[in-house]
Amino acid sequence: MAATAAGAKAGLGWLILAAALAVPGFLFFNWWSNLKAERDRAVSTKARGRIPEGNVFQTAPATRKPVNPLAASTAAPATAALKVAPVAPPPPADAAAPPAAVPSAPLPAAADVAVSSSPAATIVLPRDPMLSPLDLVYLREAEIAKERARREIEEANRLANRPPVKRVKPPVEKMIELQGIVATPGGVSLAIVNGTTVSSGESFSVAGYDGKVRVLKISTMGVTFEHKRRRFMKNVNNE
Incomplete structure (x- = not known):
């Protein structure tokens, strides 16, 4: 019983709250509707005051057929020229001259009209369109390296097949250096x-x-040497 009474009180409270909220809402809607109607009437009255009596356009606009000024300007000189140009009188029947013969154009030679039987010109591209400029640089560098290697191999083969160069030894006196002459107290001369x-x-x-x-x-002037039966002299100042 207590639960039923509490539920009835809660429902009554919600009903009173809904009625209390509905009355202000109805009053606001009524006020807003009246305000909108008055504003529409004011706008209509203001618009009627600006529009004159009758139609908006007092007189219908005159219709005029469009004319092309270029055609009119070109037609006038042509008409004037036709009117001004004199007409020559026809010649008498007995003085009529025979019509002049019209020279016929020479027929083209057979060589001129012969159809060329040569094949169509072939367009040769300067490079492969599938290769980029960077690829062409790589290919060029590879060709240069290959050519350099070929030249090195040829040079090595040429040096290997070349007969050995026989070196000529300088004369033995070029390898002898006379550094000095010494005389001993006993009268014996020595050479360094x-x-x-x-x-x-x-x-x-x-x-x-x-x-x-x-x-x-060995003398004071120099030293005389002999090598393989060939004699030569060296001085102290000789290089």
Whole structure:
């Protein structure tokens, strides 16, 4: 029983709340409708005051057929020219001259009208359209490297097949350096050759040469040597 009474009170409360909200809503709707009707009447009255009596357009606009000014300007000179140009009188019947013969144009030669039987010209592209400029650079570099390798191989083969060059040794006197002449208290003269002291009659070897070099004579002017039966003289100042 208590639950039923509480539910009835709650329903009555909601009904009173709905009625309380409906009355202001109805009053607001009535006020807004009256305000809108008055505003529409004011707009209509203002519009009628600006429009004159009768139609909006007092007189119908005059209809005029459009005329092309270019056609009129070109037709007038042509008509004037036709009127001004004189008409020549026809010649008498007995003075009529025979019509002049019209020269016929020469027929073209057979060689001129012959149809060319040569094949159509072939268009040759400067490069493959499927290759980019960068690809062409790579191909060019590869060709240059290949050509360089070919030249190197040819040069190596040429050097390998070339007969060996026979080197000519300089004369043995070019390898002998006379550094000084020394005289001993006993009257014996010694020579300093290539860092070694030698006396007259001694022999020494020179690296890279066959046979020995013999000292024949030592004087104040220089030293006389002999190598393979060939004699030569070296001075201290000789280089």
